[in-house]
Amino acid sequence: MKINIIRPNERNICLRIPTALMLNRLSAHIAAKAAQKNGESLTFEQVYGFFAALKEFKRTHDDWKLVEVQSSSGEYVEITV
């Protein structure tokens, strides 16, 4: 997973995080807990199932741009899986 952050007049940030580190059982537990704290009824099984599907999709579709955000103040964030 690659996270690119471009800010005007600031240093650019490019984070490369191994997908396995982001999408595993532990992160699924953390994500489910965090969602429950925020009032969402997500279970570990749902999150882990979704992560598995995401990893499967990534295998066949490399360099897939998940999100691109451009703020009115000129900041730009891009997440590529």
Added chain:
Amino acid sequence: MDMTLGKRIAFFRKEKGFTQEGLAQKMNVSAQAVSKWENDQTCPDVQSLPLLSQILGITVDELLSGRKENMPAVVMLPEEKRRDISEMMLRIVVDSADGDKVRVNLPMALVKVAIELGMEMPQVSGNKALKSIDFKQIFELVSHGAMGNLVEVESSDGDTVRIFVE
């Protein structure tokens, strides 16, 4: 649009009705710098691309690649012409009244899995218009052959949300 970066800058600048001086002023650079960009002698700084694209009213991707975000009209494909749903991409385009732009590309395969798991689709932004969109219905539409610009919502705040399938 098969053009160089400089030609694209010039094209979008003229489309917006700016002079080179006007654009230079907004970008806080000299008019000569803009002239050099447009003549492909130099390129704008990477850090200034978000601001430049915002002033020109396009995305960074559109500025760099020249690919315009296409919003095809909705069509119902007959069964023999339909593609495998797992090869399709659901694109969510949110343009807020404040000038923020959010683009999300979700593979239909993942949307299907999320629905099967009983998950609510994640809130892509705090946009009110997006909360009321039923992704199950969108998936149903796509699985019955609907393609193109499926949803177009404009909230009272001036935010627009468009969802289309490719």
